[in-house]
Amino acid sequence: MAGASEFDPALLLSHKFPETTFSYSERDVAIYSLGVGACASDAVDADELKYVYHKDGQKYIKVLPTFAALLSLGSLTKGLDLPGLQYDPRLLLHGQQYIELYKPFSSSSHIHNKVTLAGLHDKGKAAILEIETKSYEKESGDLLCMNRTTAFLRGAGGFSKSSNPFSYSNYPANQVSSVKFPETQPFSVFEDRTQPSQALLYRLSGDYNPLHSDPMIAQVAGFSKPILHGLCTLGFAVRAIIKCICRGDPNAIKSIVGRFLLHVYPGETLFTEMWLDGLRVIYRTKVKERNRIVLSGYVDLNGLTPSL
Template structure:
């Protein structure tokens, strides 16, 4: 199907409302590995209620969740993948609240016949009561079946180059066999992550972990190793999703620190160190 890039940039996507509770934030934290060290009070602050309760900044991803923009784009959803993710964290996510999400398509880039199409969507989450921006979500969707129309418009970011030196820090984590079943409770119930038959139809031997769950594990690695588990210090984060993770895989996040810029890459060491998140960049203070 030929995609008209300018039509997508001109689309007026509907706002949508969302709400969340402390329990939702706790489930997200457990789904992304928090609590794996059950005697670290800094980490337990994300999963145990109390006056010092904290919310992982990337929990905002689950509050944006709405695929209306993908349906409106006209791409073949069955042949589309979440290719890149970026977030800007304007202020801490409160443990409970109500929000409004504004979405707009900001870029459409045709890679050519047989090479697919990139569609970039920007979503801004605001506090429903104050109107203040809480976080910005920028998604790059790779529509594998929709390239070749020759129509491109808008903006597309370049991948962040990782430093050419050994990593300054390495954080090893583990996912559990039921990790995807926990993460789906945060809102993304795509059967690819839960139903073996659906996974086999898509060419996988078993259900795969949500890419945003892997992303959340990387955020935990950065928060723990660079930010002393203080969520207010993580100001932005982004990465390319380069390979699937299977629930039960180990994850290794390599981290480079250059002032306020943190570069990172996540691999699956039990699968020949395949890179699952690449070109990662975060900003910390």
């Protein structure tokens, strides 16, 4: 990427990201739930109807915990404001997502986001950027959730001015890369087929990156056709964990770690394997048709007894 060699990391490390706002309604919650596959195979699924409908007279629809990731979307979908660092947004890949949840989401809210740089790494042919977003309810001022988003900027590396590649992080390395999957059979497995139009539906939740909708852009990025959003795949996986282990209770989720390993094409079948380790659920999601692992990580529970 032109200009990478002239980039001064100190300039970005001292940069103050603008605070942002995010508002959502019950309609947005329902569209998101449909976007990550809720009620797709069974429109009257007893576990999932509550995410899109006032089931049994409930006053508000329920919110899936991965909805929290939408609050950090502005950093990626509107372009990263990176002083001095040039990159091609078409070549941006989502590497990891870490979410901490501090209280249940209401079905509509106004959110105030505080955004900071959590990490910057020069990988030679690419730069890795870690963005932290803390989200507060505007009315109460309560901290609602925190996201750490890792973006892989292909072509933006090579800016180190010494033989040692530049690397900065203001928090300990994420544990997701060192997760060891048990050799035993999974505690639970869940199979769910994405729809050919899944990415077109999911993008209505705010991620309009043409990589997921435009065939020409997808080819420029090296894919045969548009791919599914990584956060959509994460939504499918966590929804499977809630259904299979949390007795359908979305508030059982305390934190979520997801590492995006490979792309998914809309229409492929996702097969999520889950292992219990105390109050931690270790999981990995495969594409059945290609027998490839596309997502891995773990989910920590809130102390509620998992479904045995």
